[in-house]
Structure formats: structure tokens, C-alpha cells
Amino acid sequence: MKKIISLHPLRGIIIYFNPPQILAITFLFLILIGTLLLKVPTATYEPISWLDAWFTATSAITVTGLVVVDTGSTYTLFGEIVIMFLMQIGGLGLMTFSVLILMMMRKKIGLRQRLLTQESLNLNQTSLGGLLRLVKLLFIFSITIEAIAFLCLSFKWVPEFGWSDGLNQSLFHSISAFNNAGFSLWSDSLSQYVGDPLVNIVITGLFITGGLGFTVLVDIWDKKGFQKLSLHSKLMLSGTLVINIIALFVLFFLEYGNPETIGNLSFVDKLWGSYFQAVTPRTAGFNSLDITEMTVPSILLMMLLMFIGAGSGSTGSGIKVTTFVVMLLATASFLRGKSETTAFKRTIKLHIIIRALSIMMISISLIFLAIFILTITERAPFLSIAFEVISAFGTVGISMGLTGDLTTIGKIVIMIMMFIGRIGPLTMAFVFAKRRQSSVRYPEEDVFTG
Numbered sequence: 001m002k003k004i005i006s007l008h009p010l011r012g013i014i015i016y017f018n019p020p021q022i023l024a025i026t027f028l029f030l031i032l033i034g035t036l037l038l039k040v041p042t043a044t045y046e047p048i049s050w051l052d053a054w055f056t057a058t059s060a061i062t063v064t065g066l067v068v069v070d071t072g073s074t075y076t077l078f079g080e081i082v083i084m085f086l087m088q089i090g091g092l093g094l095m096t097f098s099v100l101i102l103m104m105m106r107k108k109i110g111l112r113q114r115l116l117t118q119e120s121l122n123l124n125q126t127s128l129g130g131l132l133r134l135v136k137l138l139f140i141f142s143i144t145i146e147a148i149a150f151l152c153l154s155f156k157w158v159p160e161f162g163w164s165d166g167l168n169q170s171l172f173h174s175i176s177a178f179n180n181a182g183f184s185l186w187s188d189s190l191s192q193y194v195g196d197p198l199v200n201i202v203i204t205g206l207f208i209t210g211g212l213g214f215t216v217l218v219d220i221w222d223k224k225g226f227q228k229l230s231l232h233s234k235l236m237l238s239g240t241l242v243i244n245i246i247a248l249f250v251l252f253f254l255e256y257g258n259p260e261t262i263g264n265l266s267f268v269d270k271l272w273g274s275y276f277q278a279v280t281p282r283t284a285g286f287n288s289l290d291i292t293e294m295t296v297p298s299i300l301l302m303m304l305l306m307f308i309g310a311g312s313g314s315t316g317s318g319i320k321v322t323t324f325v326v327m328l329l330a331t332a333s334f335l336r337g338k339s340e341t342t343a344f345k346r347t348i349k350l351h352i353i354i355r356a357l358s359i360m361m362i363s364i365s366l367i368f369l370a371i372f373i374l375t376i377t378e379r380a381p382f383l384s385i386a387f388e389v390i391s392a393f394g395t396v397g398i399s400m401g402l403t404g405d406l407t408t409i410g411k412i413v414i415m416i417m418m419f420i421g422r423i424g425p426l427t428m429a430f431v432f433a434k435r436r437q438s439s440v441r442y443p444e445e446d447v448f449t450g
Contacts, residue, residue: 024423027422031054034056034058035053038056042076042079043079044079045075055411055415060082060181061086063180063181063182064391065176065286070187071083072184072186083183087175090422091181092142142210145209146206149178153173153174154167156199177203177206180285181397189287190287194265194269195265195273196272204275207279208244210315212236214314216236216311248274251298254298255270255273255277260290261290262274277294280398281302283316283395284397285398292400292401299387302387306390306398316395319425326341326353327356330357341353366417370389388402388414389417393420
């Protein structure tokens with residue numbers, strides 16, 4: 001952060017912020033606005049505390065889905081609209097909307113606005129020249145896919161709940177799912193539709209698509225062939241497919257005989273339940289099974305999936321699938337004695353590997369610190385605390401029932417983790433650290449490791 005002190009007494013101090021700092025300040029400002037709107041008397045049926053309004057606004061703008069009060073029974077239609085607006089802004093990014101408004105007004109988009117948009121969408125490897133086209137396609141695609149999902153869900157829920165409630169449920173869950181927010185208007189999330197093909201396909205289709213990343217979606221649209229895709233898109237698509245398939249079969253095996261989850265369901269419903277619960281920890285936040293009744297191995301698997309998260313430049317968070325895949329590939333290359341890390345006949349640059357390592361280490365350190373604090377402040381099982389922290393960091397929103405019982409300190413810690421998880425651990429580090437290029441080089445020397 002640079003300070004320039006003017007000689008003119010009326011001009012005071014001019015402070016220049018870098019893109020990560022502006023992104024963090026913007027999110028904080030939106031959280032403040034959301035908190036104020038949710039405290040308006042017309043937003044809730046019964047008054048809620050400032051802390052609960054703050055928590056809900058943070059959860060919505062970071063598209064997490066963790067709640068301290070039941071969304072459907074606490075918030076009025078106005079309150080639900082506020083939450084939907086926060087989810088949409090949080091998922092696509094405020095700078096995306098700002099750039100779109102400037103484009104519609106035919107205003108020139110400067111370098112600073114492009115850098116901010118790049119930072120807000122976590123698209124640091126995307127050229128500034130192609131960023132505006134990406135933003136335009138992003139907005140059109142998002143609105144289109146949400147509209148299609150809204151119509152599909154309306155066919156299910158309008159006959160079931162009537163026109164008013166049915167349309168509201170369909171719109172709310174479409175926005176929540178595509179933006180990987182995980183907010184639901186039912187206290188048991190989507191458990192009542194565990195075996196419903198339409199709800200399973202539409203909801204998972206929304207958050208998987210939103211979680212792939214906008215650069216991948218545009219790449220698929222432009223190239224129309226797997227072999228022509230960029231290395232990032234290939235790693236993202238193949239990584240997502242492999243992780244989802246493994247998670248599906250492992251959860252199906254672990255929960256097959258559990259009467260509290262899928263044990264008493266038909267074989268087809270067992271598959272639907274396992275499928276939904278296998279893909280939703282990737283930052284979606286919905287659940288069709290009772291999380292508290294799942295086996296410990298299943299819980300541990302879900303924690304790993306929440307930690308991995310979705311794709312870069314997507315509506316999801318976590319360390320990102322490509323970060324996880326790059327670290328696996330780098331480890332495999334080291335074990336095989338290779339000097340370079342390769343995938344799909346392409347070499348992954350060293351600075352990408354270092355970046356992935358930095359994201360991994362910062363994330364693990366933050367999660368450990370948050371768990372450590374909550375083990376002091378909360379009277380809850382360690383597994384529940386660890387699950388809650390990782391869910392908040394990955395902006396997933398799945399809970400083992402601890403959220404509503406958190407102490408004031410506990411809620412603040414979880415809010416901080418949601419905030420860091422959404423803007424990204426590396427971006428958060430750059431808020432406080434300055435990136436400097438040094439021309440000084442030092443002699444190399446070995447260090448014993450392992």
C-alpha cells in the first residue's frame with residue numbers, strides 16, 4: 001500500500017490500494033450493506049440479532065450457505081430477495097457487474113478496472129485483452145442457465161407448492177445452486193428429494209457447471225473438442241470427473257448398509273443419494289442425506305472434497321481442483337525422478353507449482369489456526385469443529401449441526417474463514433504483503449529434507 005502525502009493542506013493523504021486490497025474492501029462493504037438490509041424489520045418475521053444478520057450476509061456474499069437461523073422460516077420474501085441478490089453478486093463478482101454496466105454505457109474500461117475484475121474472478125492467468133469478452137459471456141451464460149433451471153424446477157414445485165411459493169422456491173434454489181451457495185428454504189435442505197431425478201439432475205447440473213470455472217466454459221464453447229482445449233481446461237474437466245466418480249463409489253460403499261442415510265432406500269435411490277452427496281461437498285452446500293448420521297470415513301472423505309473445492313474463476317472456492325491436481329502431478333514427477341512436471345504432453349511451469357504449493361500451505365495453516373481457536377471456545381466434538389471450519393473455508397455450507405450453537409467468537413472465526421475462502425487465501429495474503437521483484441541472486445546450497 002502506497003501513501004502519497006500532498007503538500008496542499010486540504011488534499012490530505014491519498015491512499016492507493018492494490019487489486020487484492022480493493023477486492024477485500026469491496027466484499028466487506030457488500031457484507032455491511034447486506035447486514036443492514038437483513039436487519040430491516042420487513043426482512044424477517046421476527047427480529048434477529050446484528051450478529052446473526054452479519055453472519056447471514058457474510059455467508060450469502062461468500063456463497064457459503066452456513067446459517068445460524070433457518071432461512072425459510074426466518075426471512076420474509078424481501079429478506080430472501082436480499083439473500084438472492086447477495087448470492088448472485090458473490091458468485092459472479094461485483095466487478096463483473098461493474099464492468100458490464102460500463103460496457104452498456106459504452107464507457108472505456110481502463111486497465112485498473114480490468115485488473116480488479118481479473119482479481120475478483122481469480123483469473124490471474126487470463127489475458128486482459130480477452131477479459132471483457134469473458135465477462136460478457138459469463139453474464140449471458142449465467143442468466144441463461146439459471147433461467148432454464150428455474151423453468152425446469154417450476155414444473156416440479158409449482159404443482160407441489162402453488163404458483164407463488166413454487167416460483168419462489170425454483171428461483172431461489174436456481175440462483176443458490178449455480179452460484180454454489182447452498183442456501184435452501186427448507187430446514188433439511190433437499191433431503192425430501194433424495195430420490196427425485198429432476199431435482200438431483202437440475203441442482204447438481206447447476207453447481208457442477210458453476211464450479212467448473214468460466215474460463216473452462218468459454219474454452220469448451222470456443223474449441224468444441226477435448227483435444228483442442230487448454231491444459232487448464234483438460235486438467236479441470238478430467239480432475240472433476242475422476243474425483244466425482246471416486247467419491248460416488250466410495251460413499252455408496254461406505255453408506256450402503258447405514259439405515260440412517262441410504263441403507264433403507266431402494267437401489268436406484270441409493271445411487272441418487274450417493275451421487276448427490278458425492279458432488280455437493282465441492283462447495284455446493286446442499287445435502288440430500290443427514291450429515292450427522294453418516295459414517296466417520298464418509299465424513300472424512302467429504303472434508304477432503306470440501307478442501308479441494310471447485311475450479312479457478314468459478315462460483316466455488318477451496319484450494320481449487322487444478323491446485324490439487326498440480327500438486328499430485330508434481331509429487332508423482334518427483335517420485336519418478338523427473339525434472340519437469342507434465343500433463344497431456346505439456347510442461348507445467350515451475351511458478352505454477354510454487355503458486356499451488358503456496359495456496360496449499362496457506363490454506364492448511366489457516367484451517368489449523370481456526371480449528372485450534374474453536375477447540376478452545378466451543379464445547380463440541382473435534383470432528384464437528386474440523387468439519388465446520390473446512391466447510392467455511394471451502395465456502396461449502398454443509399454442517400454437522402454446530403453452526404447454530406457457535407459462541408460469538410466461534411461465529412466470528414467462521415465468518416473470517418468464509419471471507420478468506422471466497423476471496424482466496426493467496427489473494428488474502430497479498431492484501432497484507434507486497435509483491436516485489438528482486439534482481440539480487442544468491443548462491444545455491446542444499447538443505448536436508450524428508
